[in-house]
Amino acid sequence: MAPMNTPAPPGSGGDAEPPVVLTAEEGAEYRRLRKAASVHHRRTRYAGASVLLLLALLLAPVSVVAVWLNEEVTDTDRYVQTVAPLAKDPSVQNAVTDRLTDRVVAEVDVDAVTKSLGDALAKAGAPQAVVDKSQALSGPLRAAVTDVVHRIVNRVITSDFFAQAWDAANRRAHAAVVNVLTGSDKGALRAEGDTVKLDLGTVIDQVKQRLVDAGFEKASAIPSVDRQITLFQSDELSKAQAGMRLLDIVGTWLPVLTVLLAGLAVWTNPAHRTMLLVAGVGVAVMMVVLLVALAVARRLYLDAVPASTLPADAAASIYDTFVRFLRDSTRTLLVVAVITALAAFLYGPSRVARGTRDLARRGTGAGGQALSRAGLRTGSAGRWLDTHRSWTNGIVIGGGVLALLLWNFPTVGAVALVVGLVLVVMAVLAVLAAAQGPAPRPTAGAPGRASPPAAPAG
Structure with missing residues (x-):
């Protein structure tokens, strides 16, 4: 078997060393080592890529x-946009209405009212049976008071005032979100132990004023401590804050x-x-x-x-x-x-991928040929698009990615819109590339072309 010559290292003129001659066995070993090194390099790259992907x-x-x-x-606007729907949520409105109604009714001493009524009837000389039965009015009177207070409170909570006050309070107290995350006890939204509470002072003041205007003077005695409503309560709050x-x-x-x-x-x-x-x-x-x-x-x-x-x-x-x-x-x-x-x-070599690409290519090709037959040929611009198709497609896809990156809070609908536009633009470019028409025939003496031989004389 012929010996194997290794290429001579670069040198200067006559000082170059003679090539090293390898035997057949040495050549086979050299190729085996190079292949092993290549395989080891690829395996290292696969392993490194796998670790990086796992971390990602x-x-x-x-x-x-x-x-x-x-x-x-x-982002204050983002936070207000997040919590704004709560002010118009029926379940939240009902919970706030019920809570405020209970607190207002608790301040009305219905038993004292009925007792005063009985005393007045007794002083007026009413029969004892009537005076005794007046005490049974405590339940209906409490129900009537509760119904009236509930309707007044509900009108306030379901009005635009509540929604506006809610947004204004959250916007002014946006720093309260940070207070909750850090466990601070300051601000309208605050963390107290394992609970998160919201101060509804502005809303309660409005409710109190309307109740007083309606004749419930006791409503003005609602204590300040009742101005809070619990939003969250969990033993895991401290861990969540950390x-x-x-x-x-x-x-x-x-x-x-x-x-x-x-x-x-x-x-x-x-x-x-x-x-x-x-x-x-x-x-x-x-x-x-x-x-x-x-x-x-x-x-x-x-x-x-x-x-x-x-x-x-x-x-x-x-x-x-x-x-x-x-x-x-x-x-x-x-x-x-x-x-x-x-x-x-x-973009892969599978049968489905090739079939999909072929179908798209035939569709855009048919569209381009139809334009060409109609006289709308793109000529040299179409040939340029056809030659640089990978570059144009890459630019279009890159533009779509950039649009999503610059989009402020993209949604699924935004992604669908961008992807649809990218596909449409790529299809239009493919149709224009296919509408280039036939290539122009080379003219005699054109640069880079051999001129036809002259006919022999005579």
Whole structure:
């Protein structure tokens, strides 16, 4: 077997060393070592990419919660937008109305009123039987007072005044959200032990004034301590505060770190498209896990709130209102992850992917040919689009991604709109590329073309 020459190292002119001659066995060993080194390098890249992706997937749900928390704490408009629906929620309105009605009626001494009535009847010379029966009016009188107070309070709570006062109080006291997260006892919204309370002083003042105007002078005696309503009560509040403080700290940089880890995982893996597909599926699974966790947390929260503190329907409305933007963000990211995985799959070599691409190519080609037959030919512009199709598609997809990044709180509808526009633009560009028409024939003597040979003389 012929010996193997290894390439000579670069040198200078005549000083170059002679090539090293390897035997057949040495050449085979050299190739085996190079192949082993290549395999080891690829395995290292696969392992590193897998670790990076695992870290990114574990941090993905935490990042979503951290971003939501950071927005709620730092953005006053966002926070007011979050809590505003509570003022018009029927279950919350009923709970506030019932609570205020009970407190007002408690200040009315119905027994003293009936006793005074009996004394007045006795002094007026009424029969003893009538005086004794006057004491039985205590129950109906209490019911009548309760009904009147309930109707007055309900008119206040269901009026625009309550909604406006609610929004104004939350906007002025937005710092109270930070107080709850840090366990502070200052502000309208405050944490006291294992409870979170809201001060309804402005609303109660309005209720008291209307009751006094209606003839219930005792309403002015409602004590200041009754100006609070409990929103949350849970033994786990202190733990949640510690966790939320940590999330608030990392709310800015954790999402950036998560995206970088996912990007490095795709870039490190030798099979970029496959890793992008796996990353999309993984993120989608983690978003489903987060949605399940929110549902479990909702059940735990409802079980932790006693019915005597807050009715179940009001507690459910409060929880759903507070976390609705978190749910929306999670669903949006779930849809984005699914679309990313689907795009990575359709760019792959599978039969379904090839068939889908061929179908799209035939459809746009037919559209372009129809335009060409109608005389709407794109000419050189179409040929340029056809030659640079990968670049134009990349620019369009990049523009869609940038639009979502710049979109303020994108929803599932926003993602669907952007994806639809991206697909439409890509289809239009493909149709224009297919409508280029026939290529122009080369003319004699054109640059880069050989001229036809001249006919022989004679």
